[in-house]
Amino acid sequence: MRILKITDEISIKRSVDSGTEEQRAIVKGIIAKVREDGDQALKDFTEKFDGISLANIAVTEEEKWEAYEEIDEEILAIIREAAANIRSFHEKQLRPSWMTTDENGTMLGQKVTPLDSVGLYVPGGTAAYPSSVLMNVLPAKVAGVTRIVITSPPDKKTGKLPPAVLVAAQEAGAEEIYKVGGAQAIAALAYGTETIAPVDKITGPGNIFVALAKREVFGDVDIDMIAGPSEIAIIADDMAKPAEVAADLLSQAEHDVFACSVLVTPSEALAAAVASEVEKQLTELPRREIASQSIENFGAIYVTDTMEEAINTINSLAPEHLEIMTENPLELLGKIKHAGAIFLGRFSPEPVGDYFAGPNHVLPTNGTARFSSPLNVEDFQKKSSIIYYSEKALKENGEKISAFARLEGLEAHARAIDIRLRDEGERT
Incomplete structure (x- = not known):
């Protein structure tokens, strides 16, 4: 693993999210076909890309309950406990509608309303990601969304979704589930087919074709983000254990050949020890080829020369995941400005947040933690401003409002105020 001085170029940005011209053309073609042919297009693309012919794209009630018979009881208990933790955390994010009143009778406020429907994409095909189900469904449920739709690619052999995914969906409260993946699933969620009614927002990670499809449909529906490959940054001092730091770096490297793992430290001794540990642990990983790349x-x-310089570096990187593995991690917390999720101390490795602790693991990547937040309850709500002006308030402020409108050259705006002031003056 490369050891560099901080004077060298440092970045975790990777320009893979925009895709190639060929990939973008493929995605546009898929979306157009789904809009034109609906369910038939979904079945055709599933056969083409997933290698399986489906008579019905909807998950049946029988399949849902078969999943409970196939899953281990211990795993079921873990899913339920993780779901409880995630639900509890997100319930603390709820904010009520509010209203204020003034002495002149003015009432101003904000009405918080859940979205009517959301579509949650769960990656799959060769792997199962029940954690993605919980992290997307539960904040939507807490927010009050009444229709939650899940799409996920079917297993190439069975034509079904993994039991753990189906169980997690039901435990979280999502009943409408479809065996559709890729860009075609995003198109169906955005524009609808005979079987899948369109939704208002799409969330969830996926491959480059899913990311490009989300980018393409944005504006017709809302999306959570265009997620890039996973990334972790660790800031550490001499108290950190090299084997643990190396293991945490590799926990992200095994995700994807584009995943980014960075250690920032003022300790040359730790740097050398971690580099050695990474090479050692790589040989033992089942996904070592991916992690190595x-x-x-x-x-x-x-x-770095100092810990302060290390902190500045982290803020420049704005990583998706940040672990602070120092003697007093809480002392550094206030100095961190940009990070998707912050893990404090050696007993809080990143997988704790991925699966169980409660905070959401759908996080901003590629430096977007500078201006973005983790997926949360507010992502599944919208806000309406409430304005009630009394007669007294309009008399007090009407001429100022008219003057402001005329300042911008909008005479009709001004007259909408003036006509009310004139009418009230004539009555009196």
């Missing part, structure tokens, strides 16, 4: 292309250890 990730570490080689996007992994680095940066050595």
